[in-house]
Amino acid sequence: MVAEPVAPDVQPLADIDQVIHASARLMILTYLYVVESADAVFLKNMTGLTWGNLSTHLSKLEEAGYVTIDKGFRGKKPQTTIRLTGQGREAFQVYRQRIRQVFDDLPE
């Protein structure tokens, strides 16, 4: 039996998308939400993540269907372009809504 939440107003927190909620992935998605596409170098600079971390989090976001990762070349150098999918955009909007819903109602 599931216990009744003490404060029902925070119930939306339980439904928060855990793929987005990790701070590194949230940073990545925030930047992808406000631009059309970005390459990995740009995302690394903006988020301050290491290559290893960026790669791991991008893979998780790709698995969830939130981003597309296109590998190509710019001249002779490899370039990875990342773009938010429609599903990712929608998930991010729902995430914002849920977070706002909880924190807007909290007393100061």
Added chain:
Amino acid sequence: MSQEISLKEAERKAFRATYNDGLWDVLIGSFVLILAVAPLLSDRLGDFWSSVIFLPFWGLVYLAISLLRKHVVAPRIGAVQFSRARRTKLTRFTLVMVVANILALTLGIAALVFTGMRGGPTLLVLFGLVWLVAFGLAGYLLDISRFYVYGLLLAIAPLVGEWLYNNAGATHHGFPITYGFVAGVMILVGVVLFIRLLVQTSPQAGDGLPGEG
């Protein structure tokens, strides 16, 4: 979470990261330089050729900036495609600068034709206002606050120049001094920002992600 997530601020930060390399300042500074150097050159080459001679100079500056963006800046800060709203703002910025240049040129020609190089306070104020409005709009559209300062400097430059001409014996209405100063400030700020970028970032040989995701 100690800081509110501001999507607007994130977008601004992304934009500034891309366009705050100082190269805008150098480019615009090199445009302003004509107002300082052309009056000096016009003594030898005439009004027309003293202006035309700047076209290859601007072409070279533009080419150098494009190459620096491609080979030095892009490998350091990466590539990003901005939203449609931001791209519209950039188009508006370009239009504002084109209109401002045409207006400034028209006013300059009007000064030559109607006043025989004497200008006049009204024309100088108008000339200054064009710069102020143009750079004010550019600062707003590009989210680069130092453009407001540039606008102010450019707006007072003709007035200070005229004062120097009348009171301190400066030649050519003081334009070589005042516009030369403003162009120098712009180019210097641009160079400092560019060097800062070089110091703070390192070029990435491609990206560090694994070959296959």
